Amino acid sequence: MLVFAKIKSIQQKIKSLPKGTTVGFVPTMGALHQGHISLVERAKKENDLVVVSIFVNPTQFDREEDLVNYPKTIDADLSLLKSVFCDLVFTPTAEEIYSNNIKSASFNFDGLEHQMEGKFRLGHFDGVGTIVKRLFEIVTPTKAYFGEKDFQQLQIIKKMVVKNQLHVKIVPCDIFREEDGLAMSSRNARLTKEHRNIAPFIFKTLKQAKIEFGTKNALEVMQWVENEFKKQPLLELEYFEMADEETLLPIKTKNKTQKYRAFIAVFAGNIRLIDNISL
Numbered sequence: 001m002l003v004f005a006k007i008k009s010i011q012q013k014i015k016s017l018p019k020g021t022t023v024g025f026v027p028t029m030g031a032l033h034q035g036h037i038s039l040v041e042r043a044k045k046e047n048d049l050v051v052v053s054i055f056v057n058p059t060q061f062d063r064e065e066d067l068v069n070y071p072k073t074i075d076a077d078l079s080l081l082k083s084v085f086c087d088l089v090f091t092p093t094a095e096e097i098y099s100n101n102i103k104s105a106s107f108n109f110d111g112l113e114h115q116m117e118g119k120f121r122l123g124h125f126d127g128v129g130t131i132v133k134r135l136f137e138i139v140t141p142t143k144a145y146f147g148e149k150d151f152q153q154l155q156i157i158k159k160m161v162v163k164n165q166l167h168v169k170i171v172p173c174d175i176f177r178e179e180d181g182l183a184m185s186s187r188n189a190r191l192t193k194e195h196r197n198i199a200p201f202i203f204k205t206l207k208q209a210k211i212e213f214g215t216k217n218a219l220e221v222m223q224w225v226e227n228e229f230k231k232q233p234l235l236e237l238e239y240f241e242m243a244d245e246e247t248l249l250p251i252k253t254k255n256k257t258q259k260y261r262a263f264i265a266v267f268a269g270n271i272r273l274i275d276n277i278s279l
């Protein structure tokens with residue numbers, strides 16, 4: 001496994017690959033867990049070579065505290081990647097990516113950016129768009145792998161690829177969960193014991209909301225979820241929304257031909273957790 005911190009050196013390596021080599025890319029912010037590894041393993045199966053990037057992107061954080069406290073476990077990350085035979089790892093510094101201008105570009109994702117996370121994390125998707133576009137330019141992957149836990153991010157990246165005519169296939173990957181149902185996230189490591197114990201309540205409620213959606217309308221299900229969280233003092237519901245999978249617009253009336261998903265963001269202490277379920 002080769003590790004590169006400089007753009008020029010990883011580009012040189014990628015350019016030196018035999019013509020036609022397929023490159024699978026898994027962009028990450030490090031603090032790797034089994035969810036990331038499942039993406040790497042899938043990328044390994046579907047490509048000649050796998051590149052993983054580890055970069056905690058400052059422009060996508062709306063809360064300074066979240067950026068400063070984001071877990072950084074580079075040695076463990078590299079050992080884990082080596083154990084699954086990752087080929088190349090890109091670990092740039094913020095200066096390498098942004099020079100001395102740590103700023104996002106401005107994107108128009110046709111409104112996807114204004115829903116859910118976009119309402120609560122101002123500028124977040126401009127930051128994500130900026131870094132993912134830059135990483136795609138550097139790595140020039142054939143396919144790039146994204147987990148469905150960040151479903152809105154996934155739809156936004158797909159939109160960016162279409163709008164900018166980028167030559168990369170975006171591969172959505174199922175959410176990887178702990179045994180008790182909690183969606184895997186680098187942030188889980190920062191939960192207190194108490195919050196970790198209660199966190200599976202999030203997915204349990206999503207699963208029940210899916211059942212409730214069989215007999216109730218969207219507004220009734222939302223009210224049901226809000227009530228469930230009122231009974232749970234250790235978790236604070238930020239939003240629960242049910243939306244069309246493609247447009248991410250909230251459901252008005254149920255339509256059999258559309259695909260819907262329920263989305264949730266919850267604070268467990270000061271750790272923000274998100275999850276979603278297909279309805």
Ligand code: PAF
Nearest residue numbers: 027028029057128131150
């Ligand atoms: O999902 C993430 O970990 C990040 O948003 C990503 C895609 C690596 C961009 O920084």
